[in-house]
Amino acid sequence: MTWPVVSLAEAHARMTAPGQPFEVEETTIRGIRQRVWKNAPPTMREVFLHARAMHGAKEFLVFDGERASVEAFARATLALADQLAAMGVVKGDRVAVAMRNLPEWPVAVMATLLLGGITAPLNAWGTGPELSYALGDSGAKVAVVDADRWTRLLPRLGELPTLQRVLVCRSEAGADLVDARASRWDDLMGPVSGWATLPDRPLPAVALTPEDDATLLYTSGTTGASKGALGTHRCSTHTLMASAFSVARNFVRRGEPLPDPAARVTQRAILLAIPFFHTTGCQVILFGALYGGVKLVLMHRWEPEQAMALIEAERITQAGGVPTIAWQLIEHPAFGKYDLSSLESMAYGGAPASAALVQRLGQILPQALPGTGWGMTETSGTFTHHGAEDYRHHPDSAGPAMPVAEVKVCDDDGHSLPQGDVGELWVKGPNVVKGYWNKPDETEKTFVDGWLRTGDMATLDTEGFVTIVDRKKDMLIRGGENIYCAEVEAVLYRHPAVMDAGVIGQVHTTLGEEPVALVTLKPGMQTTEDELRTFVRSHIAGFKVPVRVKISEEPLPRNPAGKLMKKSLKLLFETLA
Secondary structure (H helix, E strand, O other), rough: OOOOOOOOOOOOOOOOOOOHHHHHHHEOOOEEEEEEOOOOOOOOOHHHHHHHHHHHHOEEEEEEEEEEHHHHHHHHHHHHHHHHHHHOOOOOOOOEOOOOOOHHHHHHHHHHHHHHEEEEEEOOOOOHHHHHHHHHHHHHOEEEEEEEHHHHHHHHHHHOOOOOOOEEEOOOOOOOOOOOOEEEHHHHHHHHHHHHOOOOOOOOOOOOOOOOEEEEEOHHHEEEOOOOOEEEEHHHHHHHHHHHHHHHHHHHHHOOOOOOOHHOOOOOEEOOOOOOOOOOHHHHHHHHHHOOOEEEEOOOOOOOOHHHHHHHOOOOEEEOHHHHHHHHOOOOOOOOOOOOOOOOEEEEEEOOOOOHHHHHHHHHOOEEEEEEEEHHHHEEEEEEEEEEEHHHOOOOOOOEEEEOOOOEEEEEOOOEOOOOOOOOEEOOOOOOEEEEOHHHHHHHHEOOOOOOEEEEEEEEEOOEEEEEEEOOOOOOOOOEEEEEEEEEHHHHHHOOOOEEEEEEEEEEEEEEEEEEEEEEEOOOOOOOOOHHHHHHOOOOHHHHHOOEEEEEEOOOOOOOOOOOOHHHHHHHHOOOO
C-alpha cells in the first residue's frame, strides 16, 4: 500500500469538518481566540456522567485481585464527595492526593472535581520534605494519602497550617494515626469490594464551567524547583480527545472507514505502569479510559514478567509507558511464555525512542501498533501524537500537533524560524495550562500571549511533524559547538545491544565541557566502550562522540515521567569504574 493514501492536511480537514465527531470551532480563552473541539465534554462532570450512563456495568479498576466497575467507582466517588464537603471543601479548594497507583486514587481526584475543587496529585516517590513542600505550596485543605505517604508526612505536619484533614488509605484496622486531623479511609468509605453497594447519592450542586480551575500538577523539577501547573476543566477534557483522534486518523490516512465502536466484542484494557500522579497517567490515560469505558489494570511497580502475566490474564489491549518499559518487555527471557496476542498497541513517550524499537515491535508483536507523542505537564499531557504507519515512516518524530493546537519553532528572541531549523518549541492550544501556581514571574517568562515556551529544542517539517532535539537546558557546548544530548542518546539507542542511554557533560579545562555517556544493555547482550564509541562516530560528527561510555548494571535514574535525572546520572557515572 502506498503511504499515505490521504495527506495529513486532508485527513485533518475531513475529520474536523462541520458535523464530524472531531469538529473544530473557535472560541475566546482568557482573551485569546483559539481552536477547540466542539464536541468535547464541557467539564469533568460531563465525563463522569457519560461514563456512568454508557459504561456503568463495565470493569474499570483492577488491582491485585480487587475489582471495581464504573458504577462502583461512581458510587464511591459520590460518597467521597459528600465526605469532602463535610470536611469543608468548597469550590476552589485544593485537595492533594499522594499515593501509589491504587483504586482509591481516581475516586479522590474525581470527587474533588465534582465539588469544584482543584485536585493536586503529588509525586508518590517524593520524600517527606518534597511532599511537605507541595502540600504547603498548594495550600491544600485536605490530603488523601496511603499509609506509606502518611508515615513520611507525619513528622512534618506542623509545617502545614492550611492542611485541616488527612484521609489515610490502606492503613491497618484500628491503627492509631496519632494526629487528630487524620481518619482512616475504610472507616468512612469501606474497602473496594463494598463500593458497588454504597448508597447512590446526588451530584454535588456546584456550577462548573470549562474555564474553572481543576488540576494542579507539579512539574518534575528536573531543572529546578517543582512548579504547580494550574489547569482548567477544558484542559483535561481536550486532552482526553487526543488519543481517540490519533487512532481515528490512522484509518483516514489509510483511506479506510472508521470502525463502528458498537461492533467491538471485547472491552479495551490498559496495563497502567505510569504513575497516576503524572499528567499522562492522570489526564491522558485515567480520564480517557473513564470516558471511553476502558478497563485499567494497575501495577504497584513495574516488573516485566508480572506485566506479561497480567496481559495474558486480563486480555490487555494497550501497554507501554516509557521506551525502556517496551524494551524490557520484548527482550525479557520469559517473552514467549505468555499469550500476548490481545495487545493492539504499544504506546510510549517521555523519553527518546530509537527506530530500532519500532522495527523490533513490528517483528515480534506485529498486531500491536506502535505509538508515541510529545507533551508536558504544562500541556496537560498529549500535544503531538502519531502511531501505526505514520510512526513507522517518521520514527524519530513525536508526530504532528492536534488540529486544535498550534506549534512554531523560535529563536531566543521569539522569532519564528524556517522549517527544518532547530529552535525552541512554542505551542498554543486549549489544553495549555493557565500558568504556575503562585509564581507570577515564572508564569510571565513562560506563557507569552497564549503561547507556551516549552524549553524543548525541536524542528518542524513541511507536513507539520515535530521532532524533539533536546531540552534547551540539556545542551552541551564543547569548544563553541552545540551538542544536543538527545541526539547522541538517539544514536546510542540504535546499537543492537543498548537498552537505555544517557548523555551528560563533563567539565574540560579548555573546551568547557565534553560529552560522556552511560548505557544499560539488553538481557544477554554484550559490547564494549570502544565498540560503542566507534559506532557513534560512524553516525555523527566526531566532536559529538562521548569521550567515555560506561556500562551500568542498574537501570538509569529516571523520574516518573520517564525523563533522565541528569544530576543522579552524573553521580552514577562518577561511581562506576
